[in-house]
Amino acid sequence: MGHAGRAGKTSPSARDSTPRPRRYFQLLHRSIDTAEALEAKPMLVRRLRRRRDAGRAExxxxHAS
Structure with a gap:
């Protein structure tokens, strides 16, 4: 017999602490511009910066067309 528990459901407090996609990327872009991030994970930070910059260029x- 199956369990009628809360499997797969997220508690309201966990949902509230997860940023919306726009806010997530704002925080991510701000954090990859810090010296601390570059020191901790240089390859990851450089890759994320390249992706961000390529998206901005696109x-x-x-918009120029």
Whole structure:
């Protein structure tokens, strides 16, 4: 017999502490610009910066057309 528990459900407090996608990326972009992030994970930070900058360049190209 199956269990009728709360398996797979997220508690309201966990949902409230998870940032929305826009806020998540704002925090991510701010954090990868810090010296601490670059010192801790240089390859990851450089990759994330390249992806962010490429996305910004693409957005600028689209809006310029």
């Amino acid at each position: 957005t600028s190209r689209r």
